Amino acid sequence: MISFFQKVGANSLDNLGSVGRATFMLIGALVSKPTPIKSFPLLMKQIYMVGFLSLIIVVVSGLFIGMVLGLQGYTILVDFGAESSLGPLVALSLLRELGPVVTGLLFAGRAGSALTAEIGLMKATEQLSSLEMMAIDPLKRIIAPRFWAGVISMPLLATIFSAVGIIGGYLVGVKWLGVDDGSFWSIMQAAVDLEDIWNGLIKSIVFALVVTWIALYKGYDSIPTSEGISRATTETVVHSSLAILGFDFVLTAIMFGA
Amino acid sequence: MTSKRIEILVGAFVSLGIAAMVMLALQVADAGGAGNGETYILKAKFDNIGGLKVRSPVKVGGVVVGRVSSIELDPSDFSPVVSMEINQAYNQFPETSSLSILTAGLLGEQYLGLQPGFIDEDIEILAAGDMIEDTKSALVLEELIGQFLFSLKEDK
Amino acid sequence: MASTSIVEIENMTFKRGERTIYNNVSFQIPRGKVTAIMGPSGIGKTTLLRLIGGQLRPDSGTICFEGQNIPELARSELYKVRHKMSMLFQSGALFTDMTVFDNVAFPIREHTKLPKEIIRTMVLMKLEAVGLRGAKDLMPSELSGGMARRAALARAIALDPELILYDEPFAGQDPISMGVIVRLIQSLNQALGLTSVVVSHDVQEVMSIADYIYVIANQQVIGQGTPEELRQQESPLVQQFLQGQADGPVPFHYPAAEYSSELLEYARS
Numbered sequence: 050m051i052s053f054f055q056k057v058g059a060n061s062l063d064n065l066g067s068v069g070r071a072t073f074m075l076i077g078a079l080v081s082k083p084t085p086i087k088s089f090p091l092l093m094k095q096i097y098m099v100g101f102l103s104l105i106i107v108v109v110s111g112l113f114i115g116m117v118l119g120l121q122g123y124t125i126l127v128d129f130g131a132e133s134s135l136g137p138l139v140a141l142s143l144l145r146e147l148g149p150v151v152t153g154l155l156f157a158g159r160a161g162s163a164l165t166a167e168i169g170l171m172k173a174t175e176q177l178s179s180l181e182m183m184a185i186d187p188l189k190r191i192i193a194p195r196f197w198a199g200v201i202s203m204p205l206l207a208t209i210f211s212a213v214g215i216i217g218g219y220l221v222g223v224k225w226l227g228v229d230d231g232s233f234w235s236i237m238q239a240a241v242d243l244e245d246i247w248n249g250l251i252k253s254i255v256f257a258l259v260v261t262w263i264a265l266y267k268g269y270d271s272i273p274t275s276e277g278i279s280r281a282t283t284e285t286v287v288h289s290s291l292a293i294l295g296f297d298f299v300l301t302a303i304m305f306g307a
Numbered sequence: 308m309t310s311k312r313i314e315i316l317v318g319a320f321v322s323l324g325i326a327a328m329v330m331l332a333l334q335v336a337d338a339g340g341a342g343n344g345e346t347y348i349l350k351a352k353f354d355n356i357g358g359l360k361v362r363s364p365v366k367v368g369g370v371v372v373g374r375v376s377s378i379e380l381d382p383s384d385f386s387p388v389v390s391m392e393i394n395q396a397y398n399q400f401p402e403t404s405s406l407s408i409l410t411a412g413l414l415g416e417q418y419l420g421l422q423p424g425f426i427d428e429d430i431e432i433l434a435a436g437d438m439i440e441d442t443k444s445a446l447v448l449e450e451l452i453g454q455f456l457f458s459l460k461e462d463k
Numbered sequence: 464m465a466s467t468s469i470v471e472i473e474n475m476t477f478k479r480g481e482r483t484i485y486n487n488v489s490f491q492i493p494r495g496k497v498t499a500i501m502g503p504s505g506i507g508k509t510t511l512l513r514l515i516g517g518q519l520r521p522d523s524g525t526i527c528f529e530g531q532n533i534p535e536l537a538r539s540e541l542y543k544v545r546h547k548m549s550m551l552f553q554s555g556a557l558f559t560d561m562t563v564f565d566n567v568a569f570p571i572r573e574h575t576k577l578p579k580e581i582i583r584t585m586v587l588m589k590l591e592a593v594g595l596r597g598a599k600d601l602m603p604s605e606l607s608g609g610m611a612r613r614a615a616l617a618r619a620i621a622l623d624p625e626l627i628l629y630d631e632p633f634a635g636q637d638p639i640s641m642g643v644i645v646r647l648i649q650s651l652n653q654a655l656g657l658t659s660v661v662v663s664h665d666v667q668e669v670m671s672i673a674d675y676i677y678v679i680a681n682q683q684v685i686g687q688g689t690p691e692e693l694r695q696q697e698s699p700l701v702q703q704f705l706q707g708q709a710d711g712p713v714p715f716h717y718p719a720a721e722y723s724s725e726l727l728e729y730a731r732s
Contacts, residue, residue: 101317
């Protein structure tokens with residue numbers, strides 16, 4: 050019994066320790082006077098790596114999820130003769146939930162794991178140490194641009210996901226299943242507020258912060274062996290996915306719950 | 308060379324994101340349309356508002372002219388008071404206008420139907436904060452059925 | 464004093480967790496010479512370089528670089544000191560996403576505001592010095608191990624440091640590239656007048672280039688002197704190491720329970 054409590058205690062101390070180390074890492078990376086001339090090309094490159102290269106998977110997934118929503122929604126709504134409400138169904142589920150959440154999960158799998166593996170390998174091959182010895186802070190040179198790239202890219206990706214998804218729903222609902230074109234858009238417009246877009250955007254920014262932070266910390270704190278890096282990569286995907294779903298519930302409760 | 312290519316691709320990526328944002332705002336949420344410009348408030352008192360909610364539309368002949376901004380209960384006579392934000396473009400409703408709670412389709416949402424009244428010389432135009440007197444409450448299904456059964460009994 | 468030794472370590476103790484790596488160690492590294500630090504693997508030779516470079520902090524004692532006590536420096540001062548030293552890592556630690564040219568140019572670009580042409584000239588000079596001018600457009604993944612280490616050396620000398628720390632420069636090299644690196648360390652030392660600290664356990668190579676050697680084992684400096692003096696020393700520990708005997712004062716066996724009793728453990732139970 051006592052050993053159980055000891056285990057719980059040790060685990061919590063351990064977790065608390067990593068939260069602390071992760072916080073220090075982030076503060077060390079972000080608190081500095083900005084050097085736009087040097088950091089801008091670095092940021093560009095990371096937005097390319099993190100954002101642009103995730104574009105294809107996000108567009109394809111968005112299109113298919115929108116089309117499935119259109120199809121599923123239609124078969125349910127048509128029983129009530131309410132198939133003209135397909136527009137708001139597709140748009141609201143994408144903007145409020147699926148856009149930020151699915152993009153967050155894809156982002157964790159595509160970009161988050163890549164970030165962890167990259168930084169873990171940089172650590173294993175002593176690149177981070179060698180930066181230190183060159184009097185260059187790896188937190189500012191390596192971590193900071195990747196962090197900002199993630200925070201900038203992910204909301205853009207989520208927005209693209211939702212837009213493409215709505216187009217997918219439109220293609221299936223209107224072009225294939227024959228929902229009226231005008232009512233699809235007009236009922237959607239009546240039901241969707243700017244607030245929905247805004248809330249979705251806030252969610253995606255929060256998810257971006259969480260996923261990028263976890264990914265960078267897992268890489269930075271990884272044990273620099275092949276086993277350590279592979280475990281860190283897995284942990285990035287698992288922890289960020291769980292964090293996304295948890296934060297999604299909390300944010301949804303705050304935004305739409307009251 | 309490679310950095311230029313990266314810059315172009317990142318530029319394309321960011322523009323695509325912004326384009327998606329604009330598309331969502333204009334095409335999906337219709338932010339440019341009604342309900343986003345200048346508004347003024349009208350109020351109305353009902354016996355029963357049924358399923359009316361904040362942000363339900365206010366329509367004139369099917370055209371959305373505003374939205375419900377708040378619903379409160381008048382503490383003096385316990386009847387609900389509905390406040391509406393009406394688009395400033397439609398500010399010529401006479402005080403004889405009537406307001407009724409209608410339902411879009413059998414299962415649809417409830418909305419407010421504004422029926423503009425006649426205009427005469429001594430009829431004033433509704434201004435911000437005015438109360439619309441002539442209101443018809445929501446139809447509550449249970450009451451309807453009750454009335455129907457009652458009328459059946461009387462016939463026999 | 465400051466003119467003769469560039470690094471002075473005094474009464475330094477360093478522990479990793481419960482394990483003591485260095486116990487009250489003191490020694491000096493003379494300026495302008497090649498100093499070798501030898502010892503069996505796993506006794507913390509790389510740790511020593513990291514201590515000198517300020518990446519680790521000792522539990523007690525001082526590590527002075529040109530009179531400045533490294534462990535007590537603030538971050539910004541430490542970074543200033545690091546401009547004067549550089550380190551050649553065992554793996555080379557080249558940045559895998561840049562060409563050899565960009566790797567060597569990296570510290571110059573980061574720390575100076577020199578115009579492009581001058582940087583180009585400097586980089587080509589450093590690459591010429593290590594014989595890799597022809598490989599400037601290759602990516603690190605296209606280099607052999609020996610070439611990668613030479614490219615890393617070019618990067619380490621890019622800003623003309625006063626002190627270079629070599630971490631196992633000979634480990635895992637074929638005899639030819641080993642010879643090349645031995646020659647490079649020597650010629651850099653003579654041509655640029657810089658101080659080299661070589662951490663290694665390759666006795667022959669170290670003996671051939673070092674001006675002064677420290678042998679470290681059992682948390683202490685167990686032997687020191689020029690290669691000649693070292694050969695004359697009677698300490699069995701030093702002799703075991705120099706001659707590569709399997710067993711001796713440094714035991715062949717990792718500390719364990721008694722052999723016979725461990726073998727019989729199952730038989731008894």
